[in-house]
Amino acid sequence: MRRGIEYCPVTAGVEAVGDRWTLLVLRELLLGSCRFNDIHRGLPGISRTLLSARLRRMESRGLLTRTLDDDDRPAYRLTESGAQLEPLVWQLGDWARRWCFGDPEPEQLDIGRLLWRLRQYVRPASLPGRRVVVEFAPRGEPGERAWLVLARGDVSACRQHPGYDVDLWVTGDLGEMHRVVAATTTLRAATRAGLIRLDGDPGMVAAFPDWFAWRTPSGPGVW
Template identity: 65%
Template sequence: MSAGVEVVGDRWTLLLVRELLFGSRRFNDLHRGMPGISRTLLSGRLRRLQVTGLVVRTLDSEGRPEYQLTPAGAALEPLVWQLGDWARRWYFGDPKEEQLDSAWVLWRLRQFVRQDRLPARRVVVEFVLRSAVDEHAWLVLAPGETSACDRHPGYDVDIWVNADLAELHRLVAGTSILDAAIHAGRVNVDGEPTLVAGFSDWFAWRAPTMSHDADQLEGEIAVPPTADSE
């Protein structure tokens, strides 16, 4: 155990492994999914993981660098999800105001998209996120490609999601359920009725676990599939 902690026990390594498990391959995508890490530190972590044999650096068809997990790195997957599940059940509380980040939460939601459940055409979802200052963000969902944008993508909007920013963080973390949030008025989904009806099924929401003092069995973790990089 001591040897394992020496390899992956720092603040950023398992978070970097998580991003790679979600399908991020390029440096900018990895950086976007890890708010708080500097580009210099991320470069250092990637080099270290290559030395320890957890990550390999390759070039795509255009000569741009990409990063992928080796078999040893991919074998950390159960540990990553179980650690997150443990934290949600025993440690993770309500998000604090300084933790609320609309760009990060939309990037994470993008990674939850289930490509096989999307409509056969492009769908644009606009999020109006309520916090101290209301913010707007967009998801562009198209067959084979999903993008998260902090500026209007230039397409007509099909669905509007009006939500407390804190509630969207809870939904992504798996401490809240979309249907319950809609019923309580913390989330409202509007737009074309057929699209609204299928909206919740487009994402692999993490199933909430019961609190440590509950008498019921905990829910299973719904691990989101990977999403194509922007």
């Protein structure tokens, strides 16, 4: 690795991970994405060419490895060095949430990106023993619907109806949904305020919050 002009560990750390995309690629890997297309989908605004370059650079710096899975498809995994950056990634988000993170801009409101991120927070072991379909319908956006298909062995986020009966409906303000997932508020607070509503089987409505590993203002896992 090229050394900075200053003999300082902070300088060396910035040289290793200090650009925007490296930290965001780390976030996607920490959230469980290991295939190129999944990593790319979680990074709006990056080109496939630039992502390829960042992955190669991170591999050369010992932050990740590129292997082939059982189907001979490339898979990216964090090394021990890369995995030890996890506290830095989440603490940076926590700091931003406190000091420089406001409400979402209109162009940031996207139900598809929202569900892709929420999909990454699913706790498979907490899901019911059968497939569950959750429909998300933002208020005031009649054409904007999306679905999560939840099963212990597979979780999918869909912009088209998945073809299964819906078990649970989540309706409400799209901006508030983004705030819940981004952890500037909690699902409990949003539902109590009437900004988000859950409908369906009462048992599933009660269990729904426990299906996700929320990052919230009160700490991980508190909803």
